Amino acid sequence: MRSTNTRSARSRPTKRSVNASATPTQSFHRVDAHLSLLEGAEETGWVEFKTNTRVERIEQDADSVTVYDQNGNAYRGVALIGADGVRSVVRQTYVNDQPRVTGHVVYRAVVDKDEFPQDLRWNASSLWVGPKCHLVHYPLRGGEQYNIVVTFQSRQQEEWGVTEGSKEEVESYFQDICPKARQLIGLPKSWKRWATADREPIPQWTFGRTTLLGDAAHPTTQYMAQGACMALEDAVTLGEALRVHGNDWGKALDLYQRSRITRTARIVLSGREMGRLYHAQGVERLVRNSLWKGRTTEQFYDAIQWLYGWNVDNCLSESI
Amino acid sequence: MRSTNTRSARSRPTKRSVNASATPTQSFHRVDAHLSLLEGAEETGWVEFKTNTRVERIEQDADSVTVYDQNGNAYRGVALIGADGVRSVVRQTYVNDQPRVTGHVVYRAVVDKDEFPQDLRWNASSLWVGPKCHLVHYPLRGGEQYNIVVTFQSRQQEEWGVTEGSKEEVESYFQDICPKARQLIGLPKSWKRWATADREPIPQWTFGRTTLLGDAAHPTTQYMAQGACMALEDAVTLGEALRVHGNDWGKALDLYQRSRITRTARIVLSGREMGRLYHAQGVERLVRNSLWKGRTTEQFYDAIQWLYGWNVDNCLSESI
Ligand SMILES: Cc1cc2nc3c(=O)[nH]c(=O)nc-3n(C[C@H](O)[C@H](O)[C@H](O)COP(=O)(O)OP(=O)(O)OC[C@H]3O[C@@H](n4cnc5c(N)ncnc54)[C@H](O)[C@@H]3O)c2cc1C
Ligand SMILES: Cc1cc2nc3c(=O)[nH]c(=O)nc-3n(C[C@H](O)[C@H](O)[C@H](O)COP(=O)(O)OP(=O)(O)OC[C@H]3O[C@@H](n4cnc5c(N)ncnc54)[C@H](O)[C@@H]3O)c2cc1C
Numbered sequence: 001m002r003s004t005n006t007r008s009a010r011s012r013p014t015k016r017s018v019n020a021s022a023t024p025t026q027s028f029h030r031v032d033a034h035l036s037l038l039e040g041a042e043e044t045g046w047v048e049f050k051t052n053t054r055v056e057r058i059e060q061d062a063d064s065v066t067v068y069d070q071n072g073n074a075y076r077g078v079a080l081i082g083a084d085g086v087r088s089v090v091r092q093t094y095v096n097d098q099p100r101v102t103g104h105v106v107y108r109a110v111v112d113k114d115e116f117p118q119d120l121r122w123n124a125s126s127l128w129v130g131p132k133c134h135l136v137h138y139p140l141r142g143g144e145q146y147n148i149v150v151t152f153q154s155r156q157q158e159e160w161g162v163t164e165g166s167k168e169e170v171e172s173y174f175q176d177i178c179p180k181a182r183q184l185i186g187l188p189k190s191w192k193r194w195a196t197a198d199r200e201p202i203p204q205w206t207f208g209r210t211t212l213l214g215d216a217a218h219p220t221t222q223y224m225a226q227g228a229c230m231a232l233e234d235a236v237t238l239g240e241a242l243r244v245h246g247n248d249w250g251k252a253l254d255l256y257q258r259s260r261i262t263r264t265a266r267i268v269l270s271g272r273e274m275g276r277l278y279h280a281q282g283v284e285r286l287v288r289n290s291l292w293k294g295r296t297t298e299q300f301y302d303a304i305q306w307l308y309g310w311n312v313d314n315c316l317s318e319s320i
Numbered sequence: 321m322r323s324t325n326t327r328s329a330r331s332r333p334t335k336r337s338v339n340a341s342a343t344p345t346q347s348f349h350r351v352d353a354h355l356s357l358l359e360g361a362e363e364t365g366w367v368e369f370k371t372n373t374r375v376e377r378i379e380q381d382a383d384s385v386t387v388y389d390q391n392g393n394a395y396r397g398v399a400l401i402g403a404d405g406v407r408s409v410v411r412q413t414y415v416n417d418q419p420r421v422t423g424h425v426v427y428r429a430v431v432d433k434d435e436f437p438q439d440l441r442w443n444a445s446s447l448w449v450g451p452k453c454h455l456v457h458y459p460l461r462g463g464e465q466y467n468i469v470v471t472f473q474s475r476q477q478e479e480w481g482v483t484e485g486s487k488e489e490v491e492s493y494f495q496d497i498c499p500k501a502r503q504l505i506g507l508p509k510s511w512k513r514w515a516t517a518d519r520e521p522i523p524q525w526t527f528g529r530t531t532l533l534g535d536a537a538h539p540t541t542q543y544m545a546q547g548a549c550m551a552l553e554d555a556v557t558l559g560e561a562l563r564v565h566g567n568d569w570g571k572a573l574d575l576y577q578r579s580r581i582t583r584t585a586r587i588v589l590s591g592r593e594m595g596r597l598y599h600a601q602g603v604e605r606l607v608r609n610s611l612w613k614g615r616t617t618e619q620f621y622d623a624i625q626w627l628y629g630w631n632v633d634n635c636l637s638e639s640i
Binding site for chain 1: 520521522523581582583585586589602603604606607610611
């Protein structure tokens with residue numbers, strides 16, 4: 001959810017409000033998004049939350065699904081939506097594929113406006129690219145904070161995961177970049193470090209009364225900045241599929257997967273290509289520059305129309 | 321030089337006449353193209369041809385280049401244009417890089433109109449794609465002949481080169497395709513077989529008074545059908561560079577490489593991606609289909625405008 005225009009999610013932005021805005025994207029802080037979703041779920045009165053509850057086993061019969069947690073407690077329902085993230089137990093149960101570690105490492109930090117360089121306080125998502133690395137910064141919460149996200153191709157063998165970052169490590173990768181971008185590296189007091197991975201897109205998410213959603217269905221690299229967006233689109237689409245099929249779960253879960261698999265695979269595969277473009281070196285770098293140079297804003301938007309043109313009215317279709 | 325419209329090259333087509341036609345591409349038989357070029361070169365009276373002459377060694381000084389053939393004969397000139405193909409001795413002398421064998425094998429044959437299936441005699445370049453393989457056919461010489469080009473990903477370790485094809489081998493790769501396309505495989509009496517390769521694009525073609533041109537400069541896979549086209553564009557551009565620099569070879573050879581390296585690298589890299597798209601399987605195949613389905617002719621042409629929009633008036637530019 002990167003943006004050329006920012007706004008707090010406290011006003012509960014929907015995909016519709018995003019599409020209606022002057023620029024095709026908006027960004028918001030994930031905490032705000034989470035709170036909006038939580039409030040919305042609570043308002044319905046239909047959602048029960050369980051924390052400290054790890055699903056470990058799944059059983060299905062013709063009419064129901066039962067999951068068992070780490071304490072052996074059973075939860076029975078008419079369907080199971082596995083939205084359990086990149087290390088999904090639900091995916092592991094039905095697909096059991098391996099992650100594809102990229103070797104690309106992301107460092108992220110949030111910096112308050114006052115500490116952020118005056119000459120970079122642009123109300124836009126900004127990208128600096130270099131061989132095997134890039135930097136992104138964009139305002140959060142109406143410009144009160146700035147998110148700094150830097151990525152580099154690691155010198156060492158990486159394993160998928162998130163840890164505390166080290167100032168020394170991140171600095172060592174950005175020695176040779178131009179001073180204007182370089183100044184960002186020194187700002188954060190602490191960094192989080194993600195060694196990224198994705199998985200090959202799969203042709204089936206629905207297994208009986210169980211389906212996958214979000215990162216469990218389509219873990220992706222961060223290059224398209226669409227991981228959470230896809231999870232939200234999934235949820236809207238599943239809702240629509242249930243609506244048009246009058247809550248027939250069998251039909252709805254099938255329509256849901258058919259509507260989502262191609263689109264999310266395109267985003268996952270595009271993410272890989274974006275990573276390659278951002279980090280291009282040598283002659284490939286010249287080609288990348290020639291692709292971008294002189295492009296009008298309109299041409300840029302046209303090229304991502306397939307991405308941002310999605311909305312609830314066209315979500316039940318196999319080829320968007 | 322594949323086409324949606326055909327025409328004999330005996331009338332000496334130029335890039336200009338191609339651009340002026342209703343469709344953005346034309347195809348012609350390479351023998352006809354070679355004859356046109358030969359006649360044109362002979363007409364000038366400035367070109368001397370030597371057959372059975374293999375350049376083996378190159379020497380340069382401040383004012384001249386000398387090449388030595390297999391018999392030790394020396395040829396001295398003001399400049400050397402290494403247009404000696406995929407195994408260029410000139411490139412080997414100055415660059416000495418390795419080919420990148422793709423494992424993709426191309427079979428090609430020309431079939432007379434009468435033997436070509438009535439239901440496939442389309443006046444268009446036609447593409448059939450499948451997992452790890454594809455077929456292309458298009459008319460030659462105004463529809464008197466048809467070119468059949470089929471490609472598959474080899475089961476064995478390949479080495480770059482061209483040999484006689486085997487009917488049994490090519491048939492073994494196209495067992496499962498639909499009958500309409502399948503019938504093409506049985507037609508040719510003999511096939512030629514290319515195990516394809518390309519090379520990484522390089523940032524320098526000009527070394528003193530020597531430069532590279534055509535496949536020597538940018539060997540490519542066949543997926544964009546642009547190998548010979550790029551060689552012709554190179555030649556036109558080099559001519560223009562010499563013209564604007566009043567035959568100052570130093571300046572002209574530099575302008576020539578700056579005008580050509582990015583564009584030809586884009587074509588070489590696009591060729592790799594095209595091969596991947598054509599041969600997609602699994603979910604990637606669904607994504608490929610969604611990209612093509614419902615595209616208008618205009619959208620297809622727009623997407624290759626960068627390729628076919630080239631002409632002699634815009635050839636001296638770094639970013640086309
Ligand atoms: C560096 C980085 C940058 C990113 N940038 C962007 C961006 O700009 N825009 C964007 O849209 N996305 C971005 N993303 C992606 C985004 O964070 C994810 O796509 C999103 O969080 C996925 O949501 P989810 O609900 O599917 O999974 P998660 O957010 O991972 O939630 C999964 C939940 O399931 C719970 N869980 C896991 N296993 C079990 C179990 N066995 N039993 C019970 N509960 C379980 C977890 O505790 C967690 O609460 C980025 C990601 C990274 C790493
Ligand atoms: C299967 C296949 C399909 C193709 N389809 C298309 C297509 O549809 N459209 C398209 O535009 N292109 C296509 N091509 C590419 C096209 O054939 C080449 O790009 C083109 O022939 C390159 O021309 P060139 O003059 O650079 O090299 P070449 O045609 O290879 O000519 C090089 C010349 O240099 C000579 N030579 C080599 N070494 C020496 C030496 N040491 N001393 C002296 N002379 C030497 C050779 O004998 C030869 O005459 C295809 C290629 C293949 C393999």
